[in-house]
Amino acid sequence: MAISPPDIVSPALYAQPDLLHERMAVYRRDAPVAWVEQEPYRPFWAVTRHGLIAEVERQYSTFINEPRQNLIPREVEDRTIAMMGKRTAAVRTIIDMDEPDHRKYRGVTQQWFLGPGVARFQGRVEAICTHWIDRMQALGGECDFAVDIAKHVPLSVIMTILGLPEEDSAFVLRCTQQLFGASDPDMQDGAGDYGVTVFHELMGYLTRLVEQRRREPTEDLASVIANGLVDGAPMAMLETLSYLLIATTAGHETTASAMAGGLLALLQNPDQMRKAREQPAVWDSTGADEVVRWVTPIRHMMRTATTDYELGGQKIRAGDGLCLFYLSANRDEEVFADPFRFDLERASGRHLAFGIGNHFCLGRLLALTEIRALFKQLLARLDHIELAGEARPAQSNFIGGLKNLPVRYRFN
Numbered sequence: 001m002a003i004s005p006p007d008i009v010s011p012a013l014y015a016q017p018d019l020l021h022e023r024m025a026v027y028r029r030d031a032p033v034a035w036v037e038q039e040p041y042r043p044f045w046a047v048t049r050h051g052l053i054a055e056v057e058r059q060y061s062t063f064i065n066e067p068r069q070n071l072i073p074r075e076v077e078d079r080t081i082a083m084m085g086k087r088t089a090a091v092r093t094i095i096d097m098d099e100p101d102h103r104k105y106r107g108v109t110q111q112w113f114l115g116p117g118v119a120r121f122q123g124r125v126e127a128i129c130t131h132w133i134d135r136m137q138a139l140g141g142e143c144d145f146a147v148d149i150a151k152h153v154p155l156s157v158i159m160t161i162l163g164l165p166e167e168d169s170a171f172v173l174r175c176t177q178q179l180f181g182a183s184d185p186d187m188q189d190g191a192g193d194y195g196v197t198v199f200h201e202l203m204g205y206l207t208r209l210v211e212q213r214r215r216e217p218t219e220d221l222a223s224v225i226a227n228g229l230v231d232g233a234p235m236a237m238l239e240t241l242s243y244l245l246i247a248t249t250a251g252h253e254t255t256a257s258a259m260a261g262g263l264l265a266l267l268q269n270p271d272q273m274r275k276a277r278e279q280p281a282v283w284d285s286t287g288a289d290e291v292v293r294w295v296t297p298i299r300h301m302m303r304t305a306t307t308d309y310e311l312g313g314q315k316i317r318a319g320d321g322l323c324l325f326y327l328s329a330n331r332d333e334e335v336f337a338d339p340f341r342f343d344l345e346r347a348s349g350r351h352l353a354f355g356i357g358n359h360f361c362l363g364r365l366l367a368l369t370e371i372r373a374l375f376k377q378l379l380a381r382l383d384h385i386e387l388a389g390e391a392r393p394a395q396s397n398f399i400g401g402l403k404n405l406p407v408r409y410r411f412n
C-alpha cells in the first residue's frame with residue numbers, strides 16, 4: 001500500500017520529536033510495512049515494528065546492505081553513481097559490505113572492540129570525562145551541554161583510541177558534523193554538496209595517517225586497521241581508508257547524541273534524576289542502555305531485498321529498498337512496557353539502537369563505557385542542574401540528537 005501522509009522522513013520533522021513519534025505509532029499500528037513514495041527519496045518500504053526489523057536484519061543474505069545504507073536524496077545518489085560508477089567506488093566501509101567480505105573485514109577489529117582494546121582504554125575514558133567535567137565547572141554556572149561538553153567527550157575518546165593528536169580534534173569534529181548532519185541547514189559547510197567536499201578532506205587526512213602507521217605501527221586502533229590482513233593479505237587502500245572513516249565517524253555523533261539526550265531525559269524526569277544520583281550503580285546495569293534506547297541516535301538504516309519475500313503481509317520484490325526505523329522500534333508497545341516512559345531500571349537490552357544481526361554495532365561496549373563514566377562522574381559532582389533555555393533537536397532523519405542543550409548548574 002502506498003502511504004502519502006503521514007510523513008516520517010522529512011529531516012525538519014526530526015526537530016519535532018513528539019509529532020514524529022505520534023506518526024510512527026500510527027505506522028506501527030496500521031501499516032508496519034508501508035510503501036512510501038516521497039521526494040527527494042527513491043520509493044522504499046518503511047518498516048516500523050521491532051519484530052519485523054529484527055526479521056529483516058537477521059536474514060542478511062535476503063536483505064543486504066549494498067547499495068543503500070540510509071535515505072539519501074535521489075539526486076545525490078545519482079550524482080555519486082555518475083561520478084564513481086558505483087557508490088562504493090569512493091568508500092567501502094564494513095557497513096557497506098555484505099557476506100562473505102563483511103565478516104572477514106569486521107574480524108580485523110572485532111577482537112579489539114569486544115576484548116582487551118576497550119578494557120585497556122577504560123581508565124583513559126574516565127580521565128577524558130573528568131577533563132570535560134572540569135571544563136564544565138570552569139565555564140561557571142551555565143553552558144550549552146550539547147555543544148560545550150557532549151560533542152567533545154566521544155571525540156576525545158576516538159582521538160585517543162586512534163592515536164590522533166588532540167590538536168586535530170576541531171578538524172575531525174567539523175568533518176563528522178558536516179558528513180552526518182548534511183540535511184540540517186546549521187551543519188552545512190556552504191559547499192551545498194551533501195558532504196562531498198568535506199569527505200575528500202577527511203580522506204586526505206586519513207591517507208596520511210595510514211602511511212604513517214604502516215611505517216611505524218603502534219598499539220592504537222589506527223595501527224590495527226592500517227596493518228590489518230584479510231585472507232592473509234594487507235587490505236587495499238580503499239577498504240583501509242573506509243575502515244578508518246567509519247571508526248572515526250560512527251562513534252562520535254552517535255555517542256554525543258546519547259549523552260545530551262540522556263541529560264535532557266534526566267532533567268525532564270526528576271524521579272529518574274533522583275535515582276541516577278542516589279543509586280549510581282544503575283549506570284552499570286541498565287541505565288546506559290536505557291539512555292541509548294530513549295535517544296536512538298541512529299534513526300534508521302536501510303537494506304535491499306535480494307529475492308521476493310513476504311514481510312508483515314506485504315510482498316517485497318527483489319531490488320526493493322527497506323528503511324528500518326529504529327526510532328519507532330524502540331517505542332514499540334509490543335516489546336517495551338510503557339515505551340514512552342524513561343526508566344533507568346528498564347531491562348531494555350532488546351532495544352535496536354545498536355542494530356541487530358551481523359552488522360550489530362562494534363562500538364557498543366565503548367559507547368556504554370563512555371555514557372556510564374560521564375553520568376556517574378557528572379552527577380556525583382553536581383549539586384544542582386536545570387534547563388536554562390530551549391533544547392533544540394537536529395533536523396536529521398539519519399544520525400541525530402540535540403544541537404543545543406542550555407543548562408544552569410552548581411557544582412558541589
Ligand code: HEM
Pocket residue numbers: 057094095096106158246247248250251252254255258292296297298301352353354355356357358359360361362363364366367
Ligand atoms: C550510542 C552510540 C552508538 C550507536 C547508537 C551506534 C549504532 C550503530 C548502528 C545502528 C549500527 C549499524 C547496525 C546495522 O546496520 O545493523 C552501527 C554499526 C557500527 N558501529 Fe556503532 N553506534 C554507536 C557507537 C559506536 C562507537 C563508539 C563506535 C566505535 C568507535 C561504533 C562503531 C561502529 C562500527 C564499526 C559499525 C559497523 C559494524 C558492521 O557493519 O559490522 N559505534 N552502530
